Amino acid sequence: MSLLHIHGLTVTFGDFTALDHIDLTLTEGELRFLIGPNGAGKTTLIDAITGRTRPTSGTITFNNQTLNGKAEHRIVRAGIGRTFQTSVVFDELTVADNVDLAASHRLHPWQLLRRRRTLPPALTHILDRVGLTAHTHTKAATLSHGQRQWLEIAMLLAQQPRLLLLDEPVAGMNTQERTRTGDLLTEIATDHTIIVIEHDMDFLRRYARQVTVLHEGRILTHGDVHTVQNDPRVQEVYLGHTPQKATP
Numbered sequence: 047m048s049l050l051h052i053h054g055l056t057v058t059f060g061d062f063t064a065l066d067h068i069d070l071t072l073t074e075g076e077l078r079f080l081i082g083p084n085g086a087g088k089t090t091l092i093d094a095i096t097g098r099t100r101p102t103s104g105t106i107t108f109n110n111q112t113l114n115g116k117a118e119h120r121i122v123r124a125g126i127g128r129t130f131q132t133s134v135v136f137d138e139l140t141v142a143d144n145v146d147l148a149a150s151h152r153l154h155p156w157q158l159l160r161r162r163r164t165l166p167p168a169l170t171h172i173l174d175r176v177g178l179t180a181h182t183h184t185k186a187a188t189l190s191h192g193q194r195q196w197l198e199i200a201m202l203l204a205q206q207p208r209l210l211l212l213d214e215p216v217a218g219m220n221t222q223e224r225t226r227t228g229d230l231l232t233e234i235a236t237d238h239t240i241i242v243i244e245h246d247m248d249f250l251r252r253y254a255r256q257v258t259v260l261h262e263g264r265i266l267t268h269g270d271v272h273t274v275q276n277d278p279r280v281q282e283v284y285l286g287h288t289p290q291k292a293t294p
């Protein structure tokens with residue numbers, strides 16, 4: 047079943063066309079990687095889906111609702127959550143408080159007034175899922191880079207999204223953290239739909255299933271990792287030339 051359907055999406059900034067008639071359909075449970083060289087339009091696409099940037103034309107439909115013109119917070123409520131390239135974690139709060147705060151937009155005001163002494167089971171489960179249970183009462187400021195990224199994912203999950211949009215989740219991570227993140231995304235995709243923007247090709251080869259390639263605001267190609275990697279147009283966009291076949 048299609049969860050997200052984008053048709054003819056165009057975004058212009060003045061005379062500049064950042065997205066040019068994008069068509070994209072995502073089915074429930076997909077783990078889709080979105081790649082493309084700098085300036086291809088990846089962030090603009092995520093911004094348009096989440097209501098941060100207004101489309102110039104085209105339609106975005108999520109779970110049979112049209113998102114065009116909806117405010118960002120209403121799109122979050124509709125079930126779409128995103129991470130940003132810059133952190134949204136509150137350093138002075140504990141891991142538990144950050145997750146609790148992220149979940150609070152779904153709470154009734156009287157629930158907020160009665161501040162909770164212990165995390166509700168759903169949030170404890172989320173911390174367990176991202177591997178931060180041992181750090182429940184740790185101040186976010188003291189977390190490692192990887193743990194901080196996982197906290198951001200936990201904060202997203204606390205908002206109960208059906209679709210997660212992750213912007214370069216393994217940027218700056220070491221090998222171990224990348225592996226942990228890849229496994230985590232694979233596990234989260236068992237009951238969520240995910241779009242990941244990622245530049246890291248090793249990570250892509252290991253964890254991507256379907257890949258969409260953007261270039262100069264258009265979809266260059268789409269397919270499984272092997273097909274996309276061997277597409278000469280993709281190699282040209284990334285390398286600036288089509289690699290020559292080795293002579294026998």
Ligand SMILES: Nc1ncnc2c1ncn2[C@@H]1O[C@H](COP(=O)(O)OP(=O)(O)OP(=O)(O)O)[C@@H](O)[C@H]1O
Nearest residue numbers: 059062063064082083084085086087088089090091
């Ligand atoms: N608010 C804006 N005003 C004018 N131009 C913009 C604006 N936002 C993005 N652009 C331009 O749109 C193009 C696409 O930008 P975008 O950030 O979506 O690319 P990207 O694929 O995410 O690149 P990167 O990998 O470098 O983050 C770029 O040329 C960028 O300069």
